[in-house]
Amino acid sequence: MSSIQDLADALAREAIEAAERLDDDRLIDEISRAIGESSPTTQEAFMTAVRIRKALGRGRGVMERKLGAREMTPERGGGADG
Numbered sequence: 001m002s003s004i005q006d007l008a009d010a011l012a013r014e015a016i017e018a019a020e021r022l023d024d025d026r027l028i029d030e031i032s033r034a035i036g037e038s039s040p041t042t043q044e045a046f047m048t049a050v051r052i053r054k055a056l057g058r059g060r061g062v063m064e065r066k067l068g069a070r071e072m073t074p075e076r077g078g079g080a081d082g
Contacts, residue, residue: 004045012049
């Protein structure tokens, strides 16, 4: 990653955490607009990092739900009784 991507990713991580803590869905958009006023390139890197992190979070959620459901399901066959 380039330094601009690293910086944008760090800010994206912090912004997502802050938005969740504050329960403020608009915080990321406000930060994005503030960045864009001085650097559209940095704004795009920030928003890309936000989208990637949110997508990965949704993907992890699906995986965790599937793993949790599997762990709660009794195994079929192969057990002491099967």
